[in-house]
Amino acid sequence: MEHCKKCNGIGWIFTKSDGADNARQCECKREKSVEFLSKQSNIPNRFSGISFKYGYITNNNESQKMIKTIAQKFVTEYPANDKGLLLQGSVGLGKTTILCIIGNELIKKKNNVYYIDWNDLTRIMGSGEDAGSRDYGKISQLVNKLTSVELLLFDELGASKTSPWVQNYIYYIINKRYNNKLMTLFATNYFDTVSDNNDSLTDRVGDRIRSRLFEITKPVLIRGTDFRLNT
Numbered sequence: 001m002e003h004c005k006k007c008n009g010i011g012w013i014f015t016k017s018d019g020a021d022n023a024r025q026c027e028c029k030r031e032k033s034v035e036f037l038s039k040q041s042n043i044p045n046r047f048s049g050i051s052f053k054y055g056y057i058t059n060n061n062e063s064q065k066m067i068k069t070i071a072q073k074f075v076t077e078y079p080a081n082d083k084g085l086l087l088q089g090s091v092g093l094g095k096t097t098i099l100c101i102i103g104n105e106l107i108k109k110k111n112n113v114y115y116i117d118w119n120d121l122t123r124i125m126g127s128g129e130d131a132g133s134r135d136y137g138k139i140s141q142l143v144n145k146l147t148s149v150e151l152l153l154f155d156e157l158g159a160s161k162t163s164p165w166v167q168n169y170i171y172y173i174i175n176k177r178y179n180n181k182l183m184t185l186f187a188t189n190y191f192d193t194v195s196d197n198n199d200s201l202t203d204r205v206g207d208r209i210r211s212r213l214f215e216i217t218k219p220v221l222i223r224g225t226d227f228r229l230n231t
């Protein structure tokens with residue numbers, strides 16, 4: 001893939017004036033078509049092209065209206081948002097849908113977006129007993145992609161238990177994106193406060209990743225049909 005020297009391939013040029021961060025789109029962005037950006041985004045076919053007009057999100061449920069507002073605000077403010085989002089909610093509440101809608105809306109505005117699912121990532125990285133057959137070429141190619149893409153949609157965070165080696169690598173990806181001022185949106189089925197013997201998010205991803213998430217994302221708690229913004 002070609003690498004624009006003006007923006008280092010990120011697609012945005014960041015400047016500071018009067019102490020405030022500003023971002024403007026680089027010329028190289030205009031050359032890419034929405035279709036091209038959509039194809040290379042890795043957004044699952046099921047969610048490809050769906051927008052805020054999608055039925056799920058336009059019913060009369062108050063909590064869904066709230067999550068829609070949060071998502072729309074994110075799209076409108078992008079890339080000047082101070083933080084990414086961490087969508088935390090049980091299975092089946094449409095977190096992937098919301099993640100992909102935000103991605104699709106930003107692709108329409110010619111942004112580079114990439115979707116990754118924790119299970120695919122940890123499988124490629126060869127977690128646990130697969131360690132002997134790791135394809136390091138493939139891993140480094142993917143890690144390069146994930147550390148450099150403008151906006152990363154990181155779904156199913158902590159969906160499976162993984163080895164410390166893989167966890168360290170994932171921390172590296174998240175941290176490198178943070179250092180490069182690149183935004184990441186996360187979705188997870190795990191919460192910080194749990195009852196009984198259920199795993200918390202920290203149990204699934206480790207302390208280092210969890211504490212980095214605190215710094216770089218705004219948590220959006222989704223419980224049942226009650227969506228609440230926790231800030």
Ligand SMILES: [Zn+2]
Pocket residue numbers: 004005006007008009010011012026027028029
């Ligand atoms: Zn450029």
